[in-house]
Amino acid sequence: MIEEVFSVKLPVEETLKLKRNRFNPPDITKSTKRISIVTGTHGDELEGQYVCYLLIKWLRENPKKIKGIVDIYPSMNPMGIDSISRNFPFYDVDLNRSFPGHTADFLPAQVANAIVETVKGSDFAIDIHASNIFLKELPQIRISRSNAHDLVPLAEKLGIDFIWVHDAVTVLESTFSHALNSIGTKTLVVEMGVGMRITKEYGENLAKGILNFMAYAGIIDEPMHPCKTSVSTQNSSVHFINASDAGIFIPTLEHNVMVKKGEKLGEIIDPLEGVIKESLLSPCDGLLFTIREYPVVYEGSLLARILENPCEVNE
Amino acid sequence: MREEILCEITSLSREPLRIKGFRFGTPNSKPSCVIVGPLTGTAIDQLWVASRLVRFLRQQELENPAFIKGEILVVPAVNPYSFNMGKSFWPMDNTDIDAMFPGYDKGESTQRIAAKLFEKINHFEYAVVLEARKDRAECIPYVKVLKTGYEDVNEAQAFGLDFIHYKEPTPSDTVSLNYNWQIWNAKSFSIISGKKGTLRKIESTKVFDALIRFLSKKGMIDYAAFEGAVGNVITSEDMEVVKSNAAGLFDALAPIGEHVVHGQPLARIYNALDGSLLQTIIAPCEGIVSCKYDYPLIFQNAVAFRIIKLEK
Ligand SMILES: [Zn+2]
Numbered sequence: 001m002i003e004e005v006f007s008v009k010l011p012v013e014e015t016l017k018l019k020r021n022r023f024n025p026p027d028i029t030k031s032t033k034r035i036s037i038v039t040g041t042h043g044d045e046l047e048g049q050y051v052c053y054l055l056i057k058w059l060r061e062n063p064k065k066i067k068g069i070v071d072i073y074p075s076m077n078p079m080g081i082d083s084i085s086r087n088f089p090f091y092d093v094d095l096n097r098s099f100p101g102h103t104a105d106f107l108p109a110q111v112a113n114a115i116v117e118t119v120k121g122s123d124f125a126i127d128i129h130a131s132n133i134f135l136k137e138l139p140q141i142r143i144s145r146s147n148a149h150d151l152v153p154l155a156e157k158l159g160i161d162f163i164w165v166h167d168a169v170t171v172l173e174s175t176f177s178h179a180l181n182s183i184g185t186k187t188l189v190v191e192m193g194v195g196m197r198i199t200k201e202y203g204e205n206l207a208k209g210i211l212n213f214m215a216y217a218g219i220i221d222e223p224m225h226p227c228k229t230s231v232s233t234q235n236s237s238v239h240f241i242n243a244s245d246a247g248i249f250i251p252t253l254e255h256n257v258m259v260k261k262g263e264k265l266g267e268i269i270d271p272l273e274g275v276i277k278e279s280l281l282s283p284c285d286g287l288l289f290t291i292r293e294y295p296v297v298y299e300g301s302l303l304a305r306i307l308e309n310p311c312e313v314n315e
Numbered sequence: 316m317r318e319e320i321l322c323e324i325t326s327l328s329r330e331p332l333r334i335k336g337f338r339f340g341t342p343n344s345k346p347s348c349v350i351v352g353p354l355t356g357t358a359i360d361q362l363w364v365a366s367r368l369v370r371f372l373r374q375q376e377l378e379n380p381a382f383i384k385g386e387i388l389v390v391p392a393v394n395p396y397s398f399n400m401g402k403s404f405w406p407m408d409n410t411d412i413d414a415m416f417p418g419y420d421k422g423e424s425t426q427r428i429a430a431k432l433f434e435k436i437n438h439f440e441y442a443v444v445l446e447a448r449k450d451r452a453e454c455i456p457y458v459k460v461l462k463t464g465y466e467d468v469n470e471a472q473a474f475g476l477d478f479i480h481y482k483e484p485t486p487s488d489t490v491s492l493n494y495n496w497q498i499w500n501a502k503s504f505s506i507i508s509g510k511k512g513t514l515r516k517i518e519s520t521k522v523f524d525a526l527i528r529f530l531s532k533k534g535m536i537d538y539a540a541f542e543g544a545v546g547n548v549i550t551s552e553d554m555e556v557v558k559s560n561a562a563g564l565f566d567a568l569a570p571i572g573e574h575v576v577h578g579q580p581l582a583r584i585y586n587a588l589d590g591s592l593l594q595t596i597i598a599p600c601e602g603i604v605s606c607k608y609d610y611p612l613i614f615q616n617a618v619a620f621r622i623i624k625l626e627k
Contacts, residue, residue: 010562011563
């Protein structure tokens, strides 16, 4: 059932509406589990659109197998999605830095507040992002260290390539996942693919993983598929490779490959002088899981991330 | 006056981004005050104030070399690239430099800019940053002091502005320049004023005068400034947020700084197509309009005004 969860009138003949599609069994009791799938907070990240489509298609085709409440929110920033705008248009504010929000604050913060109020009470939430237009990412779940104990075992059920446990930065307290985790909804953040694009294979795998997760959580009645093993950063480290000069980045490698220490990752070239300004070499053996997609770089631009000595998460 | 480049970062196709600093006082004297102009490229009022401050200090110092006590550093603009493109944030990835402090010298471009700049400006006794409001609003000039445990809110009274907002930091405040100065032991303040993208000379003059008064009162310049206001310390509880119920064309009736009484009309909102009156926004309390929504089209539930309440 499609429901409107927030609406606000816009100045000229339009209403901004946030919508969800809810699936639930005929009778709901106190023990009925609820999951919320949220995406489109950043208007330039579209990978989650395909995942929502696949999940809803499955739920429509298998109504008898639905044992819990499934809420799917494809578009948390509708004007952003329609205008290739990462931020909330008009205010130019990053919605995912505006949580938990407040009704007495400016509109993006009111939208954030409305999202929290409506998702609140879910047992689980999955927030799907698509990196940004600059970086292409292997599907991964990001978990801040303080939540690792609770969330890593859940993340494994998604059968996603890898789980990145990171040290939290205070600014991340303004994200959707922090807001929901701090009120008791176990929330996982997925990053995959690249901004403004849909990677079908990633979408299909994640949709399968979410169904698997829902079967595990008793939200759908479906035998669990064996989980693809994920790698974790719990006991290994991530190396960042940033540009030390401005120029055009030409990668030499595709992402999602194992690299050797000293192997060339790419070059920064100067199209006016016709010279190579910097050669980027891998600082370690490991998995190249992030690669820059957008060629123009400044000093500091992130070019790649490598997971050193990936170790498998126990099944 | 000594002019120097505090931070430089190269570009593929443009001239390098250079952040310039103007240093006053005898070399190697005690670092007394740093004043940083706008970190965003649409804060024109703040750029105007900072550049006039450089001119004023230069002229005074030329006339009287002992004019400056200690050392004063003015950084008029942190983000020339954005100014030159009419953008608020870093042109390529739209990140806000004022959300990157204390910075990270191995991080992304704006983190590196913040790190390079912070290293040059974090050892002064007093530190002031000039800010425009982040939302679409126009406001009276006021001082913002963040509650970090290291602050001294009474010091802000030396600016002589009417109001001092004593604010509980949010997660995003913790990565601002103001907050990080305080953590690194500077007595730090933001002065917030005006409206993005315009030049408001009357409010800007108040900010300029406040800076001169502050430097004079703290004995950092040899100058007789006029007395200002006492500086009322207010917190979020003293603020009344007035929202719109309707959406449409927004016609504000009350200007910022106006003393309004309960029941007074503050603005009208009209249907954008047929012109019918949809709402008259009424003041819910007596007080001073500190902040007014600044765009002629308004969303439903937008914050239209903030009033500093008179009754407690
Ligand atoms: Zn995102």
